[in-house]
Amino acid sequence: MKIQEIIVVEGKDDTTAIRRAVDADTIETNGSALNEDTINRIRRAQQTRGVIVFTDPDYPGQKIRQTIAEHVPNCKHAFIPKENALHKRGKGVGVEHASVEEIRKALRHAHHMKEEVEEQITQEDLLTAGLIGGPKAKKRREKLGKLLSIGYTNGKQLYKRLLMFQISKEEFSRALSVIFQEETDE
Structure with missing residues (x-):
């Protein structure tokens, strides 16, 4: 390659x-x-x-x-x-x-990475998904970083990283579905 x-x-x-x-x-x-x-x-x-x-x-x-x-x-x-x-x-x-x-x-x-992008995913979306401020937040962020190929971030960095890589709401939702399904299967 x-x-x-x-x-x-x-x-x-x-x-x-x-x-x-x-x-x-x-x-x-x-x-x-x-x-x-x-x-x-x-x-x-x-x-x-x-x-x-x-x-x-x-x-x-x-x-x-x-x-x-x-x-x-x-x-x-x-x-x-x-x-x-x-x-x-x-x-x-x-x-x-x-x-x-x-x-x-x-x-x-x-x-x-793009610095100036249109906001697609909000801080509220991150809270609702349990990606910041909850007991499973760190583990979910780790999985999300892998699924979206954006690397692991802490709660503060996650929002910026999603915007910089222009992760769409659809892509974000698909990754969350996988994460929640894995949690259900555990």
Whole structure:
């Protein structure tokens, strides 16, 4: 599988994992200390070939993703669920620990984040669905992030992430149906 865009990852081990899964070029951020040179390389890559940001499903990975989104608009973003990026012995989480198939799946589902979008899903919808402020909220958000390929978020981030990825009410409702059905089956 050949990827046209340049994939932004955190380090060398991520590059190795990506190259096992797909034929692609990468830019390594070398952790969360993004410097101006790296931002400029990402800008250049976005202008010439496009960029897919593929960081670890943890706080530092989210921080890198947000910094890139602020400085380099219109990048695609790929997400991998945390449980699919865990080290086999429980020593950390990262893209480098994901299987070839999980990496390919995340890259196939990469989307653009949009800052200015028409509101489709409301905060009230999130409350009604039990995605914020309830005993099952965290687990539901985790499942929703997987089903919609938008990654896990806390309650505050969820609303913004749904808007940025332009998740429609229909898509949101379908994912909720799956979540509620799974809860009924448990």
